[in-house]
Amino acid sequence: MEQNIIELKHITKTYKDGFTAVSDFNLEVKKGEFITFLGPSGCGKTTTLRMIAGFDLPTEGEILLNGKPITELPPNERPINTVFQRYALFPHMNIYENIAFGLRQKKTPENVIAKKVRKVLELVDLEGFEKRSIDTLSGGQQQRVAIARAVVNEPQILLLDEPLGALDLKMRKEMQLELKEMHRELGITFIYVTHDQEEALTMSDKIVVMAEGKMQQIGTPEDIYNEPINAFVADFIGDSNIFNGIMTGKLKARFCGGEFVCVDDIEEGTHITAVVRPEDVILTEPAGGQIRGIVTSVIFKGIHYEITVESGKNEIIAQSVYSAKTGDLVGVRVDPDNIHIMIAEDHTNIFRAEINKNNELEYNGNVLDVALTSVIKGSRQLEDGTILDANGSEIDTGKLKIKISIKPQDIELTDEQEEGLVQGYISNLIYKGDHYSYVIHTDLEQDFVVNDEYLWNMEDQVGLLMPVEKMIFSVKK
Amino acid sequence: MYRHLFSRKNLGIPYALFLALFVMAPLFVLFYYAFTNGEGEFTVLNLTGFFTDPNTLGTLCYSFGIASVTTVVCLLMAYPVAYILATSKLRAKSVILMLFVMPMWINFSLRITALKEILTWIEGSLAYHPFLNTVLGMSYDFLPFMILPIYTTISKLDGALLEAARDLGAGNIQAFLKVTLPLSMPGIISGVSMVFLPAMTNYVVLDMLYNSTYIMGSLIGSYFAAYNWHGGSMIALILLGIVCLFTLFTRGIEEENTRGGMLL
Numbered sequence: 001m002e003q004n005i006i007e008l009k010h011i012t013k014t015y016k017d018g019f020t021a022v023s024d025f026n027l028e029v030k031k032g033e034f035i036t037f038l039g040p041s042g043c044g045k046t047t048t049l050r051m052i053a054g055f056d057l058p059t060e061g062e063i064l065l066n067g068k069p070i071t072e073l074p075p076n077e078r079p080i081n082t083v084f085q086r087y088a089l090f091p092h093m094n095i096y097e098n099i100a101f102g103l104r105q106k107k108t109p110e111n112v113i114a115k116k117v118r119k120v121l122e123l124v125d126l127e128g129f130e131k132r133s134i135d136t137l138s139g140g141q142q143q144r145v146a147i148a149r150a151v152v153n154e155p156q157i158l159l160l161d162e163p164l165g166a167l168d169l170k171m172r173k174e175m176q177l178e179l180k181e182m183h184r185e186l187g188i189t190f191i192y193v194t195h196d197q198e199e200a201l202t203m204s205d206k207i208v209v210m211a212e213g214k215m216q217q218i219g220t221p222e223d224i225y226n227e228p229i230n231a232f233v234a235d236f237i238g239d240s241n242i243f244n245g246i247m248t249g250k251l252k253a254r255f256c257g258g259e260f261v262c263v264d265d266i267e268e269g270t271h272i273t274a275v276v277r278p279e280d281v282i283l284t285e286p287a288g289g290q291i292r293g294i295v296t297s298v299i300f301k302g303i304h305y306e307i308t309v310e311s312g313k314n315e316i317i318a319q320s321v322y323s324a325k326t327g328d329l330v331g332v333r334v335d336p337d338n339i340h341i342m343i344a345e346d347h348t349n350i351f352r353a354e355i356n357k358n359n360e361l362e363y364n365g366n367v368l369d370v371a372l373t374s375v376i377k378g379s380r381q382l383e384d385g386t387i388l389d390a391n392g393s394e395i396d397t398g399k400l401k402i403k404i405s406i407k408p409q410d411i412e413l414t415d416e417q418e419e420g421l422v423q424g425y426i427s428n429l430i431y432k433g434d435h436y437s438y439v440i441h442t443d444l445e446q447d448f449v450v451n452d453e454y455l456w457n458m459e460d461q462v463g464l465l466m467p468v469e470k471m472i473f474s475v476k477k
Numbered sequence: 478m479y480r481h482l483f484s485r486k487n488l489g490i491p492y493a494l495f496l497a498l499f500v501m502a503p504l505f506v507l508f509y510y511a512f513t514n515g516e517g518e519f520t521v522l523n524l525t526g527f528f529t530d531p532n533t534l535g536t537l538c539y540s541f542g543i544a545s546v547t548t549v550v551c552l553l554m555a556y557p558v559a560y561i562l563a564t565s566k567l568r569a570k571s572v573i574l575m576l577f578v579m580p581m582w583i584n585f586s587l588r589i590t591a592l593k594e595i596l597t598w599i600e601g602s603l604a605y606h607p608f609l610n611t612v613l614g615m616s617y618d619f620l621p622f623m624i625l626p627i628y629t630t631i632s633k634l635d636g637a638l639l640e641a642a643r644d645l646g647a648g649n650i651q652a653f654l655k656v657t658l659p660l661s662m663p664g665i666i667s668g669v670s671m672v673f674l675p676a677m678t679n680y681v682v683l684d685m686l687y688n689s690t691y692i693m694g695s696l697i698g699s700y701f702a703a704y705n706w707h708g709g710s711m712i713a714l715i716l717l718g719i720v721c722l723f724t725l726f727t728r729g730i731e732e733e734n735t736r737g738g739m740l741l
Binding site: 053055074075076080081082084085088091092101102149150153 | 643
């Protein structure tokens with residue numbers, strides 16, 4: 001069993017303005033791995049890297065290096081070096097001095113420094129550049145100096161923060177291979193941050209996909225590509241066709257207006273999200289596929305054609321080495337192996353209720369027919385109205401936050417708007433086979449997802465009936 | 478017709494006239510008087526006279542002394558202020574900066590008079606410490622000129638460079654000495670030239686603080702007051718030469734320092 005070089009445990013970073021950049025992030029990295037944080041900008045990947053480097057302190061959680069906590073250790077005391085996004089080379093020093101900077105801090109003898117600088121310059125293919133000043137270098141060369149400056153210190157972990165972002169495409173491809181090669185040669189752990197999924201797939205041993213401060217999935221590039229865990233990952237990694245659907249039987253799913261045999265055994269009736277990669281969509285004779293559609297666009301992409309097929313309200317993108325003609329009627333076939341099915345994220349509605357001065361629950365000015373004592377576990381109410389907790393001490397109800405969650409199928413729509421707990425209009429509707437799924441935008445500016453078997457029209461004004469017995473209450477102080 | 482009248486070329490005429498009348502012509506007059514004697518004959522005696530007369534040389538040294546000490550005092554006070562303000566996340570920092578700069582907007586003679594009263598009250602008489610008083614007066618007068626350029630350079634410093642230094646094993650002090658200080662040199666240099674050169678000649682401060690020793694400015698004034706236009710012009714010319722040398726020298730350092738900085 002290889003040792004974990006670095007472990008992140010329940011790392012959360014909340015800024016002073018209340019913005020949570022990273023929340024409950026857990027990660028174990030093995031020695032010598034090439035691991036990539038992948039995600040759109042603002043997903044918290046750079047913040048996580050900065051916490052590993054020591055520039056930012058996590059608000060919660062612990063970072064362990066070789067099993068020892070380093071959470072609060074300043075950056076200069078960590079055996080970790082960083083290659084910065086914009087290189088951050090020292091403009092007042094030549095290349096030799098830039099690279100020697102770290103060694104000088106460690107009071108390395110001058111002859112050793114000279115030897116190490118020469119060796120690392122060889123590694124990055126910049127022999128003889130010692131005396132050159134930074135501004136005489138191209139972007140790619142500066143990048144190499146930045147890598148050399150970090151690597152020369154023989155760090156246990158090398159952090160790379162979108163190091164290739166400022167380079168042109170050709171240069172980037174070259175550097176990707178060189179970095180990979182360098183990683184193999186040096187044998188140190190690389191933690192790499194990028195928003196470029198192709199870069200991540202090409203270089204990494206392991207990819208961590210992040211979104212909105214949370215880890216979405218961790219796995220090898222193959223795992224992430226072939227078995228995305230949710231619609232976000234599927235969409236972010238590679239091109240994808242993503243459909244909402246429902247399981248109609250054992251290994252049978254209906255989505256995109258057709259019934260498909262799949263390999264994921266999910267209970268019948270479950271709402272699902274189906275992902276099909278464009279290269280796995282096979283276009284056939286009209287009768288040869290599970291569904292039929294009309295070709296609406298054909299784009300030549302060099303090694304393949306990208307063909308868009310419209311089937312009912314759905315759009316399917318296919319990649320094929322054979323061309324097709326716009327307006328053609330085609331069949332669309334997807335083999336069971338190539339359909340990836342995920343249980344759809346549930347659309348439970350969550351909203352906040354107020355506690356009024358009579359210690360009753362209130363939402364949108366309506367008193368809910370439920371006693372506060374039944375919401376707070378173990379509590380009881382005295383005759384004067386004060387509420388005591390299980391230990392018999394008084395609860396300051398003004399400080400409580402009550403959250404109510406209710407499932408889409410437990411809400412009913414009504415024409416008698418005033419009877420509803422809250423009112424709104426229908427902003428979206430999707431037919432889901434046996435019912436319609438509506439999005440109601442309420443007067444309180446919140447969206448509710450409601451499943452109803454009756455057809456309503458877009459923009460209809462409705463009231464939402466929510467039975468108290470279907471509500472789930474959660475109490476927070 | 479009118480279009481021609483206001484062409485770019487014609488619009489330049491007033492400035493050309495200004496330059497000719499108030500810059501070029503006085504310089505020629507200065508040169509003429511510096512290298513002639515009372516009879517209007519060419520001579521270099523004014524030049525050699527300056528460098529052989531112990532009085533004028535003494536004045537030059539005294540001016541250098543005042544200017545150097547003033548510059549050092551300003552630098553020592555201004556750098557920490559500029560550094561703290563530029564690196565702090567205080568929301569009120571522009572207000573604080575303005576407070577430091579605001580004395581510039583108050584009449585100079587009023588400020589020096591106020592300082593004079595305070596110094597008289599503390600020291601009993603201004604006569605005991607003329608050098609110290611002069612340095613204090615000048616530092617008070619010139620401090621904003623040192624703070625502003627240093628503040629600007631430090632605020633523009635790329636924070637990633639400091640992080641890089643920390644990342645490479647430098648502690649806070651090392652990162653400051655190896656990165657912040659060298660990269661704030663352009664600001665220091667422009668601050669020094671804005672303080673040092675005026676301090677060489679600003680004799681009003683000495684006058685107002687009852688320091689009767691001559692500095693370069695008052696020396697020139699005294700020559701002209703005695704109708705020795707030739708000697709006075711030569712000293713003015715020498716001062717001009719010193720200013721030119723100083724500027725050339727500092728620009729050399731500045732270029733060296735900003736060359737890489739421009740790229741970032």
